[in-house]
Amino acid sequence: MDDPNQLPSGEELKSLRAKSFGATAATYAEHRPDYPAAGIRWALGDAERPTVLDLGAGTGKLTEGLVAAGASVIAVEPDAEMRAEFIHRHPEIPIHPGAAESIPLADGAVDVVVAGQAFHWFDTERAYPEIARVLRPGGVFAALWNEDDTDVAWVAGLQRVARDASPMPGGVRNIETIHSGPQFTALELERFPHTHRRTAESLTTTIGTHSHTLVVTPEQRARVLAAIVEYLRATPETAAGEFDFPIRTTVIRARLRG
Numbered sequence: 001m002d003d004p005n006q007l008p009s010g011e012e013l014k015s016l017r018a019k020s021f022g023a024t025a026a027t028y029a030e031h032r033p034d035y036p037a038a039g040i041r042w043a044l045g046d047a048e049r050p051t052v053l054d055l056g057a058g059t060g061k062l063t064e065g066l067v068a069a070g071a072s073v074i075a076v077e078p079d080a081e082m083r084a085e086f087i088h089r090h091p092e093i094p095i096h097p098g099a100a101e102s103i104p105l106a107d108g109a110v111d112v113v114v115a116g117q118a119f120h121w122f123d124t125e126r127a128y129p130e131i132a133r134v135l136r137p138g139g140v141f142a143a144l145w146n147e148d149d150t151d152v153a154w155v156a157g158l159q160r161v162a163r164d165a166s167p168m169p170g171g172v173r174n175i176e177t178i179h180s181g182p183q184f185t186a187l188e189l190e191r192f193p194h195t196h197r198r199t200a201e202s203l204t205t206t207i208g209t210h211s212h213t214l215v216v217t218p219e220q221r222a223r224v225l226a227a228i229v230e231y232l233r234a235t236p237e238t239a240a241g242e243f244d245f246p247i248r249t250t251v252i253r254a255r256l257r258g
Contacts, residue, residue, distance in 0.1 A: 024209055025085035029059035031206040033146050033196035035116060039249045040065045042190055043114055043142035050111035053134060055100055056118030059085040062144065063093060066114065074110065076103060100127035105134045112140045119143035119178075119252075128181030135256045141184060142253040145175060146194065149246035154237050158228065162207065165227035167220055175250050184254035192251065195244035200232035203245055 040062075044050060049070045054063050057075035059082055066073050075095035077083045086095050098104040100115070100122040113131045115122070131141050150156040180187045198206065204225050207213060213221050232238040 024214065025059055025079075025081045027205065028082075028209045029061070029085050029089060031202060031209055032059075032061050032117075033194070033206070033245075033247060035062055035065045035144055035146065036192045036194040036249050037065060037069065039144060039190070039192040039194070039251045040069050042192070043140075043144060043251050043253055044069060044071065044112055045140040045142075045253065045255070047111045047140065051109070052112045052114060053103070053105065053110045055103070055113055055115045055131070056121065057086060057095060058082050058116070058118070060090045060093070062114060062116030063090055067093070071112070074105065076100075076105070101130060102126075103130045103134050107133050108136045109134050110139065111136055112142065114141075115143040117145055120145075124181065128183055132181070132183035132256055137256065137258065139256045140253060141180075141256070142251060143178075145250045146196075146247050147250060149193075149248045152246045154235050155246055157235070158231060161227050161231045162224060165224045166213070167216055175252065178252060180254040182257075184256060187252045187254050189250065189252050192249045194247040194249045196247055197242055198238075198245045199242055200229055200238050203232060203238070204229040 044052070044066075049072065052066050052071040052073050054060075054066060054073055054075045057063055057077045058079075060075065063073050063075060063086075073093050075086060075090075075093060076098040077086060077095060078097065078099045080097070083095055083097065086093075096104045100118075113135060135141065148155050148159060150159060175189070178187065196203075196206070207228055208221070208225055213224055216224070237243060
C-alpha cells in the first residue's frame with residue numbers, strides 16, 4: 001500500500017487480524033480473561049468427563065476452565081508463538097499445529113469441540129465438515145466469546161472512546177448472524193455474566209492484546225491506548241485501584257446430527 005497508515009480491507013484485514021496475536025502471546029496469556037464455569041459447563045452439554053478438542057486454543061485460556069470442569073483436553077493452534085506459550089503454561093496437555101479447516105485428529109476422536117474467542121476467524125464452509133469429522137456420534141460443538149457488558153454505562157463509554165481513537169473499522173463478528181452447518185442441529189445461544197479483575201493500567205494492557213490494536217501502526221496504537229487509560233483514570237468506577245470489569249460471555253452450541 002502507498003500509505004503506510006492505510007489498512008487493508010475485507011478478507012485481507014480479517015486474515016491480518018487473525019494472525020496478529022503471536023507476537024504478544026505472553027501478554028495475551030497474562031492479561032486476557034478466563035471463562036465462567038457455568039458457561040463452560042453449558043458448552044459441554046451433558047457429556048461427563050468428555051474428551052474435548054480446544055480448537056484455536058491460543059495460550060490456553062479456555063483450556064484451564066475445561067480441565068477444571070473435568071474434561072480431558074486436546075488442543076490445536078495454528079500460531080507457533082501461541083503454541084509455545086501454551087506449552088509453557090500447560091506442558092501436560094497435548095497441543096498440535098493445525099487449524100479449524102484442517103484438524104490433525106482422527107475421525108471420531110473427541111466428544112466435544114470448543115472454540116474460545118476463535119470461531120469468528122474460521123472459514124466455516126471448510127471448518128464445519130472438519131469439526132463434524134472429528135466428533136463422535138452425538139457430539140457437541142460450542143463456541144465462546146467474552147465481550148464487554150455495554151449495558152454498564154462506563155463500559156459503553158469506554159467502547160466509544162476506543163472507537164473514536166482507532167482507525168480500525170467495526171468488529172469482525174456478529175454472533176447473532178452465525179448459523180450452524182448442515183452437519184449440526186440449529187444453534188442454541190446462552191449468555192453468562194462474568195467479570196475480570198483489573199486496574200486502569202491492566203485493562204488498557206488487556207485491550208492492547210485485541211486485534212484492532214495490534215494491526216495498526218505503533219503511533220496509532222499508542223494513541224488508542226493513551227485515550228483508553230486517560231478515560232479509565234478519569235472515570236470514578238475505574239480511577240483508583242482494582243475493579244471488576246463487567247463481561248458477558250456468549251456461548252453457542254449445536255449437536256452433531258445422527
